[in-house]
Amino acid sequence: MPFPDTRPPHPLAWLEPHAAARRAAGLRRELRPRAAADGLLDLAGNDYLGLAHHPRVVEGAVAAVRTWGAGSTGSRLVTGSTALHAELEAELAAFCGAEDALVFSSGYAANLGVITALAGPDSLIVSDAANHASLIDSCRLSRAQVAVVPHDDPQAVDAVLAARTTSRALVVTESVNSVDGGLAPLRELHAVARARGALLVVDEAHGLGVAGPGGRGLLAGVGLAGADDVVVTVTLSKALGSQGGAVLGPAAVIAHLVDAARTFIFDTGLAPASVGAALAALRLLRSEPGRPAAVLRAAAALADAAGVPAPASAVVAVVLGDPEVALAGAQRCAELGVRVGCFRPPSVPEGTSRLRLTARADLTEADLVRAWAALTAVLAPAGAR
Structure with a gap:
């Protein structure tokens, strides 16, 4: 009689049944590498202003590589901050009407950094139900109390804030929804947040370059650019056709992020090519409103x-x-x-x-x-x- 197999199952044995279930539900994903020129009309990417291949933007990336090299060589607090990074931060802040700005390696990292640095166990985060995954993950990692409210519902936000017992509170939303393109009621959300002593954090990933006067974002469009109780995140990878992200807001917030945002402190700085391309794109947008x-x-x-x-x-x-x-x-x-x-x-x-x-x-x-x-x-x- 053969001996029974007493070995434990392989630690990855669950992967195939999991993949089969996803296939059956029509939810299996796969990578489809595209060619540099495949002849397709691209209506899937986020290159909203058509700048990713613009000669001035490409030259901005190339010039940065020639000057600074292929990589930033370290974290922003060691060798990863160049004069070019500082130039981009200053021009981003001025363009969007913010007091200061801080560039991260991605929009995802910017959201993780700002939420986890501004919230903690003594905080409440009120998060829109339709928020992007980066905001959802940020809330989870913050260790704060999190209340998810119906999409674009200032009254629901107000009700949660009215019942809070924490010393700090954040209201988190996208300005332009990444899935359906709808615009958030930012004026109403800000009024509720201000009345309840909460900070409004707005992800302008899909607003920068498209919404507001000259593409300055939806906050600028509703008259809230530079408000002292609003913090903004943006990506450089959509309308600006490059890569990276940034946080914009009061100088005190930016200084705090340099001290406390883990995705800033422990991540390699954004590559010079991406910084140079984003800066060129921003200047082009400013000149072509x-x-x-x-x-x-x-x-x-x-x-x-x-x-x-x-x-x-x-x-x-x-x-x-x-x-x-x-x-x-x-x-x-x-x-x-x-x-x-x-x-x-x-x-x-x-x-x-x-x-x-x-x-x-x-x-x-x-x-x-x-x-x-x-x-x-x-x-x-x-x-x-």
Whole structure:
């Protein structure tokens, strides 16, 4: 008689059943490396101002590499802060109307750094239910009490703040929702936060370069730029076509982050190429303030092609419901020469899988005609139009 196998299961034995369950639910993900020039019209990326390949932006990156080298060589507090980093921080703060700014290696790191440095066990964080994963993770890592409130609901925020027992409180939201492109009620949220002695933290990842006067963000658009009880995070990887993130706000907050934000202290500084590209893009945006309006015109045209209402941002959401239907729609668009995003759970709630189209300021009339043809062919059979 053979001896029974008493060995414990392999520690990774759970991975295959887990992957099989995701495949069955239409939620398995895979990397699809793209070529430098694959011929597809890109309506999936976040290059809202069309600057990632702009000659001035590319030259900004190249010049920075020639001057500073390929890497920043260390954390910001050791050798990773260059004069170029300081230049970008000063110009970002001035452009957005903030007192000071601090550049991080990514928008994700900026959100993690600011939330965990400003909140702790003696704090309450009121977080919008539709917040980006980076904000959700920030709340979890902060060790603070966290209350998740319905999306864009200032009254719910007020009710939670009214009942708080902690010494500090933060209200955390995106200015422009990354999934549906909706605009947050920032004036109302700020009024509630101010009345209750809470700090408002606004992620302008999808607002910078698109919303507000000259692309200065939605906070500037509603008259709250530079408010002394508001802290802002931005990415450099969307409208500015580069890489990295930043926190903007009162000088005292920025000084505190240098002391306490772990994703700043212990992370290698943003590479010079990304800093140089972001700085060139910011200067180009300042010199060409019509680009944000061009983004919104393109977004309205894409929404019309998809049969959905025109958004107030660069993001056009086409909800199809079933994840496999959404994935098939995205694949069919690619076959027709148009790359679109496909958002499925957990990126969106169950039953709301969607195509996510992103507008760019440099889309031509021919591009929009091409997009119209593809979207019409794909969405009409899906019953989305």
